[in-house]
Amino acid sequence: MAGKSKHEFRANTLPAIITVGPVALIMLLLVAAPLMYVGVMSFCSIDEYYNVTHDLTLGNYVRLANTDYLKIYVQSLLIAFITTILCILIGYPFSYIIARSKSRFKRIFYMLVIIPFWTNSLIRIYGWRSFLGTNGWLNSSLVSLGIVSEPIDFLYKNGTTILGMVYCLIPFMILPLYTAIEKLDGTLLEASADLGAKPVSTFFTVILPLTSSGIFSGSLMVFIPCLGYFFVADILGGGNSDVIGNLIERQFQSGNNWPLGAALSIILIIVTLVLVKAYQKLGGDMDALGV
Amino acid sequence: MKKKIALLLTTMLTMSLMAGCGSTSKGAENGEVNIFVWTEYVSDTAISDFEKKFGIKVNVSTYSSNEDLLAKLKSESEGTYDVILPSDYTVEYLIAQNKLEPLNKEALTNLSNIDPAYLDEPFDPGNVYSVPYEGGVACIAVNTKKVEKEITSYADLFDPSLKGQIVVLDDYRAVIGITERAMGLSMNETDPDKLKEVEEKLLTLKDNVKLYDSDSPKSALISGDCSVGMVWSAEIALAMDENPDIEIVYPTEGSYVFLDNWCVPTGAKNYDNAMKFIDYMLSAEAAKTNIEDFPYLCPNTAALEMMGDEYVLNKAKNVPAEVIEKGEFLTYLGTDTLAIYDEMWTKLKQ
Amino acid sequence: MKNKGFRVIFCSIVYIFLFLPISVIVVNSFNATTTKPYMSWKGFTLDWYVKLWDNSSLLEAFSNTMIIAIVSTVLATVIGTLGAIGMYRYKFKGKGLIDGLLYIPVVIPEIVLGISLLTIFANVNIPRGMLTLILAHVTFCIPFVIFNVRARLSGYDNSIEEASLDLGANRVRTFFEVTLPILAPGIFGGALLAFTLSIDDVIISYFVYGQTKTYPLKVMESVKSGVSPDVNALSTIILIATILFVVLTQGSLFKKKDRRI
Numbered sequence: 001m002a003g004k005s006k007h008e009f010r011a012n013t014l015p016a017i018i019t020v021g022p023v024a025l026i027m028l029l030l031v032a033a034p035l036m037y038v039g040v041m042s043f044c045s046i047d048e049y050y051n052v053t054h055d056l057t058l059g060n061y062v063r064l065a066n067t068d069y070l071k072i073y074v075q076s077l078l079i080a081f082i083t084t085i086l087c088i089l090i091g092y093p094f095s096y097i098i099a100r101s102k103s104r105f106k107r108i109f110y111m112l113v114i115i116p117f118w119t120n121s122l123i124r125i126y127g128w129r130s131f132l133g134t135n136g137w138l139n140s141s142l143v144s145l146g147i148v149s150e151p152i153d154f155l156y157k158n159g160t161t162i163l164g165m166v167y168c169l170i171p172f173m174i175l176p177l178y179t180a181i182e183k184l185d186g187t188l189l190e191a192s193a194d195l196g197a198k199p200v201s202t203f204f205t206v207i208l209p210l211t212s213s214g215i216f217s218g219s220l221m222v223f224i225p226c227l228g229y230f231f232v233a234d235i236l237g238g239g240n241s242d243v244i245g246n247l248i249e250r251q252f253q254s255g256n257n258w259p260l261g262a263a264l265s266i267i268l269i270i271v272t273l274v275l276v277k278a279y280q281k282l283g284g285d286m287d288a289l290g291v
Numbered sequence: 292m293k294k295k296i297a298l299l300l301t302t303m304l305t306m307s308l309m310a311g312c313g314s315t316s317k318g319a320e321n322g323e324v325n326i327f328v329w330t331e332y333v334s335d336t337a338i339s340d341f342e343k344k345f346g347i348k349v350n351v352s353t354y355s356s357n358e359d360l361l362a363k364l365k366s367e368s369e370g371t372y373d374v375i376l377p378s379d380y381t382v383e384y385l386i387a388q389n390k391l392e393p394l395n396k397e398a399l400t401n402l403s404n405i406d407p408a409y410l411d412e413p414f415d416p417g418n419v420y421s422v423p424y425e426g427g428v429a430c431i432a433v434n435t436k437k438v439e440k441e442i443t444s445y446a447d448l449f450d451p452s453l454k455g456q457i458v459v460l461d462d463y464r465a466v467i468g469i470t471e472r473a474m475g476l477s478m479n480e481t482d483p484d485k486l487k488e489v490e491e492k493l494l495t496l497k498d499n500v501k502l503y504d505s506d507s508p509k510s511a512l513i514s515g516d517c518s519v520g521m522v523w524s525a526e527i528a529l530a531m532d533e534n535p536d537i538e539i540v541y542p543t544e545g546s547y548v549f550l551d552n553w554c555v556p557t558g559a560k561n562y563d564n565a566m567k568f569i570d571y572m573l574s575a576e577a578a579k580t581n582i583e584d585f586p587y588l589c590p591n592t593a594a595l596e597m598m599g600d601e602y603v604l605n606k607a608k609n610v611p612a613e614v615i616e617k618g619e620f621l622t623y624l625g626t627d628t629l630a631i632y633d634e635m636w637t638k639l640k641q
Numbered sequence: 642m643k644n645k646g647f648r649v650i651f652c653s654i655v656y657i658f659l660f661l662p663i664s665v666i667v668v669n670s671f672n673a674t675t676t677k678p679y680m681s682w683k684g685f686t687l688d689w690y691v692k693l694w695d696n697s698s699l700l701e702a703f704s705n706t707m708i709i710a711i712v713s714t715v716l717a718t719v720i721g722t723l724g725a726i727g728m729y730r731y732k733f734k735g736k737g738l739i740d741g742l743l744y745i746p747v748v749i750p751e752i753v754l755g756i757s758l759l760t761i762f763a764n765v766n767i768p769r770g771m772l773t774l775i776l777a778h779v780t781f782c783i784p785f786v787i788f789n790v791r792a793r794l795s796g797y798d799n800s801i802e803e804a805s806l807d808l809g810a811n812r813v814r815t816f817f818e819v820t821l822p823i824l825a826p827g828i829f830g831g832a833l834l835a836f837t838l839s840i841d842d843v844i845i846s847y848f849v850y851g852q853t854k855t856y857p858l859k860v861m862e863s864v865k866s867g868v869s870p871d872v873n874a875l876s877t878i879i880l881i882a883t884i885l886f887v888v889l890t891q892g893s894l895f896k897k898k899d900r901r902i
Contacts (some may be wrong), residue, residue: 012731015812019727020739022720027742030780035745036758042761048626049388050365068638075641097648109652111887116659118883119666121841124858125874126868127662129667130680134515137665153455155516156502157841167658220748230814231843235864239461239503242640245752245844252756253846254358254463255363257635262760265753276748287788289747291795313865325852331677350852351698353862366759368768371851467779506865510678 042263050256060263076243080226087173095177128211156238164232173218180214216284323348324564326374330506334584337577355505356462357381369558373565380621383414391420392555398566410588421552428546432520432527436536444543446473457570458517461503463636472544481628495575527588528607538608548618670873678867679802690872702859710839718832721786746781769851786831793827812888
């Protein structure tokens with residue numbers, strides 16, 4: 001018996017520990033433990049000098065149930081929703097054209113989507129700010145061409161925040177869509193056409209269902225980060241169109257109220273979980289999100 | 292595949308080596324000092340002069356508000372920073388929290404340069420923990436070419452005709468404070484009933500604010516993105532240098548006044564270098580360089596004597612004494628009141 | 642989609658959208674302006690490409706970014722690859738838990754991971770700096786490596802390994818000579834993704850950096866007071882280097898036959 005369990009140990013347990021041990025350690029210590037700690041902290045309070053005390057309270061959540069916070073959640077969800085829709089509307093036709101292209105430059109077209117994202121994202125967002133400013137390129141050209149007499153106020157609105165979000169997140173839509181569309185079997189489309197289907201009905205009955213996995217995973221990968229990208233709302237929204245991420249960031253910076261920030265994070269986690277569950281219900285593959 | 296990986300690694304290594312060579316070229320034979328200061332407040336030239344003179348490497352980090360400073364001091368382990376630059380009310384708070392190291396006055400040979408009017412302030416009697424750097428007010432900038440309405444007070448900022456035109460500090464004590472001033476209250480109001488009224492008033496400012504920026508609000512004023520500002524005085528002075536249409540207005544209610552101070556947080560790892568740094572910043576030459584780059588109020592009389600009329604006669608840079616006298620300092624308010632302030636701020640920014 | 646004109650115009654607009662801010666960056670790196678906020682055009686100059694080499698804090702930040710990216714990519718790739726193989730091959734208690742935890746860094750907004758790491762680092766008082774940055778980056782890179790390797794493993798035929806063992810090769814040799822080459826594309830893809838995520842990460846780093854500034858954090862700081870043209874110059878150099886890298890490694894792109902890699 002002892003011999004057998006020793007063999008079992010060498011054949012199974014030991015290699016399992018060696019291979020999975022490091023991953024397990026990191027995930028437990030640096031993902032599970034911190035999140036649990038945030039959960040505990042969300043029930044803590046602060047003393048007269050901002051220090052976290054372990055007097056448990058529901059006060060943070062009560063404060064967050066306030067309609068003013070709710071308005072920011074709704075605004076944030078709305079920004080994320082519009083961003084996602086725009087990403088689909090732009091990303092889908094674009095990915096379709098690129099992925100079905102027979103050009104010999106197809107790979108280059110694909111790489112051209114990725115290359116901008118190897119430049120730091122903050123500085124690209126700042127590029128938008130320079131471009132859209134009152135004295136920026138766009139306004140200068142519009143004024144000098146005589147299209148408008150006074151510069152237009154583009155900056156620091158919900159619209160500019162959404163523009164920035166779409167800009168930052170659209171590759172997360174394009175890449176899964178590209179993969180899904182490229183996998184489409186061309187003969188299937190021909191068959192559909194041969195059977196007399198109009199292009200529109202081919203699209204809705206054949207193409208769309210076959211590429212829906214790409215739309216779902218793309219949407220998830222656009223929607224969720226959008227709730228947290230506080231720097232986009234800072235740089236392009238000018239503090240006027242905050243997302244949930246800004247609220248959290250503020251409580252960990254100038255607000256100095258970690259328990260309140262922790263409670264905000266827990267709410268964001270719950271929103272994320274709901275969305276992920278919905279994604280799984282729709283038949284989404286979790287592994288597709290990280291590839 | 293192997294070739295590709297090898298190529299990737301070599302490219303990356305070469306790039307980081309190149310960067311590494313560039314960054315280590317400066318000597319640091321006498322160690323380093325980690326300073327944590329306001330953005331756009333301490334001159335890069337003054338810092339590099341110090342580095343050259345003392346052979347001490349200065350690592351600079353910046354913050355945008357006193358509250359940011361407190362947050363970082365709390366979240367970082369002790370000893371991360373050697374020198375900080377908090378305002379009056381934050382010095383008071385840090386002393387109460389035992390977060391400051393007493394300064395070694397013997398090392399501060401240049402302290403005699405400071406005008407006694409700025410010493411021995413109520414937030415740190417006897418200057419045990421802090422010595423003044425620069426000060427000023429948060430007042431109003433107006434682009435006279437774009438704004439027809441005459442603006443003379445904080446209360447005027449709430450006028451509906453200024454819709455979508457104002458840049459204000461991204462600092463809740465400042466914005467709520469000026470609202471209180473506009474209503475004839477103290478900037479340090481704690482009465483919850485009065486704060487309800489303050490909140491109502493504050494929310495009428497919402498539509499007028501186009502941008503919240505504490506770091507470099509002058510940019511928006513210079514570029515014309517915003518035509519009115521409620522910002523730091525020197526930011527206005529710098530904007531005026533670039534754009535002659537901009538004027539400074541000291542509000543009739545009396546301004547929000549601040550004085551920023553050099554301090555050493557407890558547990559500082561390079562205390563002696565910190566003293567050398569602070570002492571150098573108190574020297575006439577460094578103070579002059581700092582004032583030239585960031586023209587705030589200068590408590591350093593030795594530097595003031597060296598400044599030309601361009602500074603002395605400029606009322607945006609050398610803030611007139613009566614403005615300071617009429618103004619009000621912030622005080623620390625305690626968590627309960629600040630929670631009300633924070634709530635108002637959240638409503639304003641939604 | 643049949644209309645070629647429409648396709649060309651639509652794609653061109655999207656590409657212009659993608660590259661527009663980049664062109665602002667490149668143009669501003671040649672801007673002769675010396676006053677903050679460096680917005681207005683004051684003439685053409687190459688000075689910033691020279692001055693860049695004197696900006697030691699910027700270069701140091703860049704070199705920190707590279708060190709962190711390389712170290713975390715290597716660690717995440719090794720740990721992730723082993724983990725993916727182990728989880729594919731062995732059964733053990735808590736496997737479902739680890740599996741679930743892996744999805745968290747991928748789906749959760751980065752800010753939540755950032756603040757949760759901050760609270761735990763502050764609580765056990767690990768000094769923030771290079772170490773915490775690398776720990777954080779390894780954490781959010783590992784799942785991406787694992788998913789990429791796992792995608793490769795799903796079509797993997799165990800019998801090849803058995804054959805190798807039968808032929809007398811030991812476990813280690815089998816691993817390096819049989820398993821690894823088969824998984825290589827997945828490993829490489831995961832590593833590249835990890836590297837890309839690491840060099841551009843700003844949100845998570847923002848909460849755990851202490852005094853060790855990375856290049857994105859340095860940019861964040863300069864965004865506050867106006868991005869100076871030397872930052873633009875460095876970004877332009879990095880952009881050109883990455884394009885060159887793509888051209889060199891993916892030379893096949895330019896050959897007539899389109900072969901997927």
